[in-house]
Amino acid sequence: MSEDYNPDKVIDSREAACPGPLMDLIGQVKSAKSGEVLELKTTDEGSKNDVPDWLDKAGHELLEVVDQGDYWSIYVEKS
Amino acid sequence: MEGFAIVLASEELEKIQAVSIISSVAAASEIPIEIFVTMNGFRPFEKEVVENMDFEGGRAAKAMMEAEDVDVPLFTEQLEQAKTLGPLSIHACEMTMDLMGKEMDDFVDLFDGKLGVSGFLNAAEDKQVIFV
Numbered sequence: 213m214s215e216d217y218n219p220d221k222v223i224d225s226r227e228a229a230c231p232g233p234l235m236d237l238i239g240q241v242k243s244a245k246s247g248e249v250l251e252l253k254t255t256d257e258g259s260k261n262d263v264p265d266w267l268d269k270a271g272h273e274l275l276e277v278v279d280q281g282d283y284w285s286i287y288v289e290k291s
Numbered sequence: 292m293e294g295f296a297i298v299l300a301s302e303e304l305e306k307i308q309a310v311s312i313i314s315s316v317a318a319a320s321e322i323p324i325e326i327f328v329t330m331n332g333f334r335p336f337e338k339e340v341v342e343n344m345d346f347e348g349g350r351a352a353k354a355m356m357e358a359e360d361v362d363v364p365l366f367t368e369q370l371e372q373a374k375t376l377g378p379l380s381i382h383a384c385e386m387t388m389d390l391m392g393k394e395m396d397d398f399v400d401l402f403d404g405k406l407g408v409s410g411f412l413n414a415a416e417d418k419q420v421i422f423v
Binding site: 231232 | 375
């Protein structure tokens, strides 16, 4: 459940197309501290699928992708 | 993996936009990128062209410029953001600039400097080269 994550940062990238949400996330992940949880909000289905691929490579943890109806919340924990 | 050297010789918006997307995400992921702008590739970087959104391009470029419900950031914004996030350099081909009678001031402020072909080959030495 989304409430359970209590993110340290919320990044609202709704309406932005690829690679906007990913770029916004990368910028915020860089300045985050290890263990912090970030929530990325996106309406872009491509980003919903591509962000986990980036996380996999970058070594940060994908906590969950939550379908919020008209957008997705991607919860990420910085390694 | 030592990154990519991209030769951008096309003025078509959809191609430069694809270069910008791939380069931006790569650089932000610490994959080094060297972009070498040459030949027709310069036109989309001209201040007047960017201000008037007077780009050349095909179907995808038109869709991008007409898109109302999605916000597609222009390559200029993407590259500017990417340069603050990771190793991305943009070089201007000196020969083309001389040929077209252009100065650095004619272009948006994204270039790191001018480079000749030897300079580009040095920068590309340890990288995979992509020609666009």
